[in-house]
Amino acid sequence: MHFIIIGRDGTDTEALKRRLAVREAHSARIREGIAQSEQIMAAAMLNENEDMCGSVMIVDFESRDALDAWLKDEPYITGNVWEKIEIIPCKIPPVFLDK
Numbered sequence: 001m002h003f004i005i006i007g008r009d010g011t012d013t014e015a016l017k018r019r020l021a022v023r024e025a026h027s028a029r030i031r032e033g034i035a036q037s038e039q040i041m042a043a044a045m046l047n048e049n050e051d052m053c054g055s056v057m058i059v060d061f062e063s064r065d066a067l068d069a070w071l072k073d074e075p076y077i078t079g080n081v082w083e084k085i086e087i088i089p090c091k092i093p094p095v096f097l098d099k
Contacts, residue, residue: 007082
């Protein structure tokens, strides 16, 4: 099942610092997820100064419970980077998934 994850970073003065502190751990999990076909696409959201301020991810997990279990160890969650998280179930048309 496909999901869109929108994670909005905190807006305090230390938010970007927290993001950068765990960014490599987050990227390592993304690479693992790509290898397991769980991660389809991701991008950092930028503010008006072009600083990272959040994330958008499109993922594929067997269920919402499986996604929730994965999110428990997400560095942007455990590192207090994402202040607000929105999860949207979606369906990606096959034309976008065929490679």
